[in-house]
Each structure stands twice: as C-alpha cells, then as structure tokens.
Amino acid sequence: DTGVSQDPRHKITKRGQNVTFRCDPISEHNRLYWYRQTLGQGPEFLTYFQNEAQLEKSRLLSDRFSAERPKGSFSTLEIQRTEQGDSAMYLCASIPESSYNEQFFGPGTRLTVL
Amino acid sequence: AQSVTQLDSHVSVSEGTPVLLRCNYSSSYSPSLFWYVQHPNKGLQLLLKYTSAATLVKGINGFEAEFKKSETSFHLTKPSAHMSDAAEYFCVVSDPQAGTALIFGKGTTLSVSS
Numbered sequence: 001d002t003g004v005s006q007d008p009r010h011k012i013t014k015r016g017q018n019v020t021f022r023c024d025p026i027s028e029h030n031r032l033y034w035y036r037q038t039l040g041q042g043p044e045f046l047t048y049f050q051n052e053a054q055l056e057k058s059r060l061l062s063d064r065f066s067a068e069r070p071k072g073s074f075s076t077l078e079i080q081r082t083e084q085g086d087s088a089m090y091l092c093a094s095i096p097e098s099s100y101n102e103q104f105f106g107p108g109t110r111l112t113v114l
Numbered sequence: 115a116q117s118v119t120q121l122d123s124h125v126s127v128s129e130g131t132p133v134l135l136r137c138n139y140s141s142s143y144s145p146s147l148f149w150y151v152q153h154p155n156k157g158l159q160l161l162l163k164y165t166s167a168a169t170l171v172k173g174i175n176g177f178e179a180e181f182k183k184s185e186t187s188f189h190l191t192k193p194s195a196h197m198s199d200a201a202e203y204f205c206v207v208s209d210p211q212a213g214t215a216l217i218f219g220k221g222t223t224l225s226v227s228s
Contacts, residue, residue, distance in 0.1 A: 035216075056214070108157060
C-alpha cells in the first residue's frame, strides 16, 4: 500500500499523559499536513510542513502540541498533558510540491482521553 | 477569509433517486473547490475537484458538481443514489493566497434507504 499511513489507529489515554502519533506520507510528497476532526465537525487545520520546515501553525495548536518532521519524511505529533478536550481524530495528509490541489489523507488516529 | 457552508447537516434519499448536497463558499480569490467523502472507519477520499477549468466537474462513482461563481455555490449531485453512497460528505475550499491548508465544511451525512 503506497498511501498515507498513520500509527496508531486508536489511542486511549488518561488525562495528563503524553501521547505521540506518527504519520508516513506518500513517498516523495514533500508537503505534509496535520488536521484535527472532532465529532460532528469537519477536519480543522493544525500545522503544515514543507520538507522538514514547519511553515504554518494554526492557533488551535496550543503550547501542549508539538509537531516535527526531522528528515522531511515521516512526521510526529505529540500532545503533552492531555486533556479531555483533546479527544478527536487526528488526520495526516500529504501532497507533492507540484500540486496546490488534492491532499491525500491517511486513515487517522482516534484519540480518547479519559 | 475563506469559509464553507454546507446547507444541510443530513440528507436522506431512497435508492435510485437523485442526490443533491448543497455547498456555498466564501473566498477572496479564485478558489479551488473539492468534495471529499468519508465512510465509517475509513480515510477521506477525494470525489472531485474544481480548479478554474470547466465549471461542471465529474468525479468518481457518478458524482458531479457545478461551480457557479455568481451564486458562490458548488453543489454535489448524483442522478441515482446507491446504498454504498451512504457516508459523510465534506465540501472543501482551498485559496492559495490565504495559505495552503484546506478549509472544510461541517459535513453532510447522506443516508440511503432501500
């Protein structure tokens, strides 16, 4: 399968714990996006990387959130001191530099904070 | 600022009848517009996209959408619904001058009865 992959698919954690999610984009897609989708809502933009550089961050991305893409390939999203309001589906998408259009989405990581 | 309004949160149709999912957008530039579909426990899949070429856009699975600039609309249609069309549908706008992230509507749940 050469699509976008995300790991884990599901994560249940207790409030106050740290969690980390991984996204592997489509090979050679140099742009990578993170979105968050809460129940009954459309996905909302969190942050964007071009290669290893983080170029945009949404105001939704509080200080407890950090994202990295150290070698310009896979990316990680870490949430520190999780809160119940962080419960959501976290989606990753990638797109080649040549395109300003279709983003290819992964299956998402569903986070539940108890 | 960009925004997308999906006018119906839930649409119910009978199998074999037409589908109409309504979407209005707001953008200060010439936007790209998309419809994505999300089946339960599956990733977002692109149905079709408009990128300033033909105003009537054909997508996968018999769906099509018409870009009407005067009405700022991008409604999704299908002549005959199939049971497998039951899913969540998102209207999405992308405005390169306002950043590269996608802006999603809140979604329309399509139910198809036999």
